Structure formats: structure tokens, C-alpha cells
Amino acid sequence: MFTNFEILETINMVEKEHLDIRTITMGLSLLSCVRDSAEATATAVYDLVCKRAENIVKTADELSGEYGIPIVNKRISVTPVSLITAAFPEKSGLVGKALDDAAERLGIDFLGGYSALVHKSTADYERKFIQTIPEVLATTKRLCSSVNVGSTKSGINMEAVRLMGETFKEAARLTADSDGMGAAKLVAFCNAVEDNPFMAGAFHGVGEADVVVNVGVSGPGVVKCALEKIPDANLTDAAEMIKRTAFKITRAGQLVAKEAAKRLGAEFGIVDLSLAPTPAVGDSVAAILEELGIETVGGHGTTAALAMLNDAVKKGGVMASSKVGGLSGAFIPVSEDIGMIRAAEKGAITLDKLEAMTCVCSVGLDMIAVPGDTPATTIAAIIADEAAIGMINQKTTAVRIIPAPGKKVGDEVNFGGLLGRAPVMPVHSCDSSKLINRGGSIPAPIHSFKN
Amino acid sequence: MKAIVTVTGKDKQGIIAKVSSFLASKGANIEDISQTVMGEYFAMIMMVEVVGSDGDLAALAKECSEMGKTIGMDIHMQHEDIFKAMHNV
Structure with a gap:
């Protein structure tokens, strides 16, 4: 089994040395939520997130109690939103708001995935989506956004890079009363990963299963x-x-x-x-x-x-x-x-x-x-x-x-x-x-x- | 399921009696126990069998910790799997 020293070492790590599980992040696919209008899509997204993740906080608290290790954050990542709002990109903010509302109802601090993947080039719907980011970050609390602007396989999309420079500025400007908090919830990536549990850059890749825990x-x-x-x-x-x-x-x-x-x-x-x-x-x-x-x-x-x-x-x-x-x-x-x-x-x-x-x-x-x-x-x-x-x-x-x-x-x-x-x-x-x-x-x- | 209970703090009379009767009242069976006093410092480690399902252990662990406070000791109860995971390859 284990020695007394090992037992006390584990307890010491938690009590004195800040050992913790930083985050349990549930990745959720939103692809099944696509409807023919932004309003209906937003409703479907809200319902799906609230249903699939309803026990995330309770379960994390139970595990924390059983194992004696704090689980600091309970979070959710979702399919890049630009993919599910491609038919009505200007109205992506409605889905963003629905995600923020769901996060609030579940009692989690951050939800990531208000994202676009434009590492090779920027489609018209993606350009319009990126333009919604500053406003959405300024009017939501828990939502995080990320944009992948390059990859080793495809190079760097310099139009997206330019757009992101403006997006950071605008996100900060719209949240000037909180020191530019909007920009703190925004990430520009190169080689973004699809299974990242950490915020603000978490999103749920399309190659992932329906519901995943990272x-x-x-x-x-x-x-x-x-x-x-x-x-x-x-x-x-x-x-x-x-x-x-x-x-x-x-x-x-x-x-x-x-x-x-x-x-x-x-x-x-x-x-x-x-x-x-x-x-x-x-x-x-x-x-x-x-x-x-x-x-x-x-x-x-x-x-x-x-x-x-x-x-x-x-x-x-x-x-x-x-x-x-x-x-x-x-x-x-x-x-x-x-x-x-x-x-x-x-x-x-x-x-x-x-x-x-x-x-x-x-x-x-x-x-x-x-x-x-x-x-x-x-x-x-x-x-x-x-x-x-x-x-x-x-x-x-x-x-x-x-x-x-x-x-x-x-x-x-x-x-x-x-x-x-x-x-x-x-x-x-x-x-x-x-x-x-x-x-x-x-x-x-x-x-x-x-x- | 099995859990590890650790009791540490300043040595005084009756710690083992109080902790073990508390555990007995909660239906936890002590299967192994080791205890030592270094200077004024008391340290006891027990393996206990806890009956119940997921979630019950977290509640019991909380009660243990609160009971510890009433006798001025730090008491932790944790599922044995955390130690198995961290210390056994």
C-alpha cells in the first residue's frame, strides 16, 4: 500500500503547497443545435448546455470532498460558435448571450468557445462573426472568446491577425470602465488545440465526442x-x-x-x-x-x-x-x-x-x-x-x-x-x-x- | 469503500477514544491504525471501511473535519484511491 510518509506528503501538498485540480472542463458539441434562425439556435444551445452540464458543479464538489483535493474551477467549452451561426453571423451574439446565461444558471465561472478557426483564410461569415466579439464580450460576464489565426500546416492568416489587433482594441475600449476586461477574455491562437480545458482559450473541437471531460x-x-x-x-x-x-x-x-x-x-x-x-x-x-x-x-x-x-x-x-x-x-x-x-x-x-x-x-x-x-x-x-x-x-x-x-x-x-x-x-x-x-x-x- | 483518516495536532488525552467512537457512530470500521507522538505533536493514520455510495464519503469527510475542530485536531478523511494514484506506479 502506501507509507505514513506518503499519506502525510499528499495532505501537505494540499494544505500547505496549493495542490489543486485547477479545472474540470466539460466539452460540449453544439453541432446538433443548428436551427434556421439565430433565436431558435440560441434557445437550443441554452437548453443543451443546461441539460448536459447540470451536474458539473455538484459532481466536482463531491469529488473534491471525497479525495480531499480542491477542484478550483468548473467550466464548459463548446464547439466554435462561428460554425453554428454561419447562416446568420451578425446575430451570433444571441448565441453568446444564451451561453453566458447557461453558465450563470449552472454556477460556473467561465464558458469558452465563442470562437472562430481562420488559420488558413477568413470566410465571409467568419469575418462578420469576429466583428461581433468585442460587443459580445462587453455585454456578457462568463463567456470567453478565441480565434485561431495560424497553424504550422497552413501558415499565418495575416488578414485575421490584422482583424484581431482591432478586435483586442475594441474589446478593451468597450470595457474601459473595468480596465479593458473584455480583452482579458479573448485569445488569439496559432496551432490552437481542440481539447484545451483552460480559459480563456478553451473550445470544443469538431473532432471530439459529444460530451467530454478534460x-x-x-x-x-x-x-x-x-x-x-x-x-x-x-x-x-x-x-x-x-x-x-x-x-x-x-x-x-x-x-x-x-x-x-x-x-x-x-x-x-x-x-x-x-x-x-x-x-x-x-x-x-x-x-x-x-x-x-x-x-x-x-x-x-x-x-x-x-x-x-x-x-x-x-x-x-x-x-x-x-x-x-x-x-x-x-x-x-x-x-x-x-x-x-x-x-x-x-x-x-x-x-x-x-x-x-x-x-x-x-x-x-x-x-x-x-x-x-x-x-x-x-x-x-x-x-x-x-x-x-x-x-x-x-x-x-x-x-x-x-x-x-x-x-x-x-x-x-x-x-x-x-x-x-x-x-x-x-x-x-x-x-x-x-x-x-x-x-x-x-x-x-x-x-x-x-x- | 476504503478511506484514510489522518488526525494531527497537539497531543492531549483521549484523542483516540474520541475519534474512534465518532467513527463507530458513523458506521466506519477501523481496519488499520498507526499512531505516534513526536514531542508534543500527535499523528494518527487509520484505514477505515465506510459503507455508502458516492457522495456519502464527501459528507462524512466534512463531518470528520468539523468534529476535529471541536477537539482541536486536524482531521482529514479521503478516499484511499487518491493515495494509490499518487504513490503507486
């Missing part, structure tokens, strides 16, 4: 505490320690995922092996990198330490779960990680360093506040850079950036709760508009031709 584990605090026990170990041993810790964390996730799927009558999808920080002290990815020996995250060596951390988490996690997927890696959102917030306030971490870090970890430039007067074309250029990293390295990259209305460098945005707070960071002031306005696409890289 689980995201977490535990940056557990990894940091494990490393604290071997302060002078060399990096080989540190990587080994991270691997072993990730194994244990993921096993807990796998157990909860399988049991949750069984009780909810859904298919067990995947376990996402991510280290997801929260603004709470002791739950920080930045703190792990600092524990490894960098004075402040963002200093030279940060990218190397992060590469090792990300790889070790995957190696430990892959063996612990029968099905791994989602984003799987260390997250480095600025506003959601107390170590990142402090480093950004000190100016130790910059947008350029964060971009470098995204080459070696999931997922991308996440929860970064920039001045409100940043041009849409500059935001689009930031998205293009990040998408290029994803396209060339065959990995998922994302941008969730908040051009905070009326704010300048040195000010702060505060979203509260899990979304945290962030200092407004500087962007390069030189003009990128010609590149963005050229349009067209960046062709798929040569190494994508594998057939």
Missing part, C-alpha cells in the same frame, strides 16, 4: 516546495525532482478526470499537464524559476530554466496519465502570477523576454497589459510574432493582451479574482503598420510538408 491540473507551489528541499542540487537532479513531483500531481488529475467523466456520463478526454499559477502567494511559476537560481524572473537564464521546467513537467506527467493533451506546459501569465507581477513592476521582465520564454513553454503572451494608446497594428504585429513562433516550432502559442484604456506605462490594471492585476508594460513605439496592412498570409513553413 481536466487541468496545477501545482506550481508543490514543485517549488519540492525544489526547496534540494537547494544545492545540480540541474540534472532538479529536473528529476520536478519530474517526480509532476508525476504525482498528474496522477491526482487523472484519477479525478476519469471519475468525473464516469459520473457525468461523458467521455474521459485528456489531462492537461500544465503548471498554472494563481495570484496567491506560494502558487507561482515565477517562484520556481527563482528557486532554480535566477534572482528575479526575467533575468538572463530565465529561458533556460523555463525550458527545463516545462520539459520535466511533461516527462513526469506523460507517464502518469493515459491521455495527455490540451496545452500541457508551464503558463506564464503576467497578471495571474505574483512573481511575474513583481518582476514586471521592477522592470525586470519585459515583453521581449516574455516572447523569448514562449518559445520554450506553453502558451504565449498571456494577460499582459499595454498602454491604451497602443495602435491596433502594433497589437497585430505582436500577435504575428507570437504566431510565427508557434508556426515554426510546431507548438501552440497565444496572445491575450489588454490595451488598457486611458492607461500608460507604470499604471496598473486590476481585474480581481483569478485574473489578478498587472502593471502596464511598454511596447516598442516603432511603426509596424505597413507589414500588417500588406494582408495576405505567411505561407506554411517547409517543414510542415511531411506527407
Whole structure:
């Protein structure tokens, strides 16, 4: 069986080191909800979500009580909405509102999937759909949106990139009274995955089953505490320690995922092996990198330490779960990680360093506040850079950036709760508009031709 | 189903008596027990058989934790599967 030490270790991880199941996310296909009008489709969507997910909160709370591990978030991801509103894209907002209402009724904090997949090119209905995003994000509370603008297989759709630069600006502008909260619920992806349980980028891919349960584990605090026990170990041993810790964390996730799927009558999808920080002290990815020996995250060596951390988490996690997927890696959102917030306030971490870090970890430039007067074309250029990293390295990259209305460098945005707070960071002031306005696409890289 | 009960806190008289009679009153059968006192620190780990279905354990775990507070101890009750998953390959 197990020793007393092992039992107490598990309890310690939960009590003192913030081990938790970050999210149970139920993926729901909405394809059966397509009707001949937006109104009827919205009603069908509301009914389906409320019925299929009615027990998600109750089941998660039961599992949490039985296993003694907190399950922080209960969420839902749905089929990209642009696909089910293709016949009436201007009215997609009705479906968005129905999803938000369903989320509220179920008592869940976020529902993802107000999304479009335009990585190769933008169909007319998708263009119209994307134009609805800012308004929908401003008038809903729980709905999250994402747009896939590129992939290794298809290259980068630069028209979509330009459109997303404008969409972020508009989403922030319409929510100026809450520091641009609309933009914090919006993600631009390259190589988006269909089974991601984490928000704001979760959606339910068309290749998935009707009802799926995906689980995201977490535990940056557990990894940091494990490393604290071997302060002078060399990096080989540190990587080994991270691997072993990730194994244990993921096993807990796998157990909860399988049991949750069984009780909810859904298919067990995947376990996402991510280290997801929260603004709470002791739950920080930045703190792990600092524990490894960098004075402040963002200093030279940060990218190397992060590469090792990300790889070790995957190696430990892959063996612990029968099905791994989602984003799987260390997250480095600025506003959601107390170590990142402090480093950004000190100016130790910059947008350029964060971009470098995204080459070696999931997922991308996440929860970064920039001045409100940043041009849409500059935001689009930031998205293009990040998408290029994803396209060339065959990995998922994302941008969730908040051009905070009326704010300048040195000010702060505060979203509260899990979304945290962030200092407004500087962007390069030189003009990128010609590149963005050229349009067209960046062709798929040569190494994508594998057939 | 089997659950693991851990009781930790400052040592005092009557902990085992109180915890075990509480468990008995809830129909939980103690199958294994190990207990130690390190300095002033009391630690006890028990394996118990709990009768009932899904959901009952979560409620009982909550009662255990609340009962612990009345005697100044931390009591956790968790399904054994979580330890099996995390510590057995």
C-alpha cells in the first residue's frame, strides 16, 4: 500500500503547497443545435448546455470532498460558435448571450468557445462573426472568446491577425470602465488545440465526442516546495525532482478526470499537464524559476530554466496519465502570477523576454497589459510574432493582451479574482503598420510538408 | 469503500477514544491504525471501511473535519484511491 510518509506528503501538498485540480472542463458539441434562425439556435444551445452540464458543479464538489483535493474551477467549452451561426453571423451574439446565461444558471465561472478557426483564410461569415466579439464580450460576464489565426500546416492568416489587433482594441475600449476586461477574455491562437480545458482559450473541437471531460491540473507551489528541499542540487537532479513531483500531481488529475467523466456520463478526454499559477502567494511559476537560481524572473537564464521546467513537467506527467493533451506546459501569465507581477513592476521582465520564454513553454503572451494608446497594428504585429513562433516550432502559442484604456506605462490594471492585476508594460513605439496592412498570409513553413 | 483518516495536532488525552467512537457512530470500521507522538505533536493514520455510495464519503469527510475542530485536531478523511494514484506506479 502506501507509507505514513506518503499519506502525510499528499495532505501537505494540499494544505500547505496549493495542490489543486485547477479545472474540470466539460466539452460540449453544439453541432446538433443548428436551427434556421439565430433565436431558435440560441434557445437550443441554452437548453443543451443546461441539460448536459447540470451536474458539473455538484459532481466536482463531491469529488473534491471525497479525495480531499480542491477542484478550483468548473467550466464548459463548446464547439466554435462561428460554425453554428454561419447562416446568420451578425446575430451570433444571441448565441453568446444564451451561453453566458447557461453558465450563470449552472454556477460556473467561465464558458469558452465563442470562437472562430481562420488559420488558413477568413470566410465571409467568419469575418462578420469576429466583428461581433468585442460587443459580445462587453455585454456578457462568463463567456470567453478565441480565434485561431495560424497553424504550422497552413501558415499565418495575416488578414485575421490584422482583424484581431482591432478586435483586442475594441474589446478593451468597450470595457474601459473595468480596465479593458473584455480583452482579458479573448485569445488569439496559432496551432490552437481542440481539447484545451483552460480559459480563456478553451473550445470544443469538431473532432471530439459529444460530451467530454478534460481536466487541468496545477501545482506550481508543490514543485517549488519540492525544489526547496534540494537547494544545492545540480540541474540534472532538479529536473528529476520536478519530474517526480509532476508525476504525482498528474496522477491526482487523472484519477479525478476519469471519475468525473464516469459520473457525468461523458467521455474521459485528456489531462492537461500544465503548471498554472494563481495570484496567491506560494502558487507561482515565477517562484520556481527563482528557486532554480535566477534572482528575479526575467533575468538572463530565465529561458533556460523555463525550458527545463516545462520539459520535466511533461516527462513526469506523460507517464502518469493515459491521455495527455490540451496545452500541457508551464503558463506564464503576467497578471495571474505574483512573481511575474513583481518582476514586471521592477522592470525586470519585459515583453521581449516574455516572447523569448514562449518559445520554450506553453502558451504565449498571456494577460499582459499595454498602454491604451497602443495602435491596433502594433497589437497585430505582436500577435504575428507570437504566431510565427508557434508556426515554426510546431507548438501552440497565444496572445491575450489588454490595451488598457486611458492607461500608460507604470499604471496598473486590476481585474480581481483569478485574473489578478498587472502593471502596464511598454511596447516598442516603432511603426509596424505597413507589414500588417500588406494582408495576405505567411505561407506554411517547409517543414510542415511531411506527407 | 476504503478511506484514510489522518488526525494531527497537539497531543492531549483521549484523542483516540474520541475519534474512534465518532467513527463507530458513523458506521466506519477501523481496519488499520498507526499512531505516534513526536514531542508534543500527535499523528494518527487509520484505514477505515465506510459503507455508502458516492457522495456519502464527501459528507462524512466534512463531518470528520468539523468534529476535529471541536477537539482541536486536524482531521482529514479521503478516499484511499487518491493515495494509490499518487504513490503507486
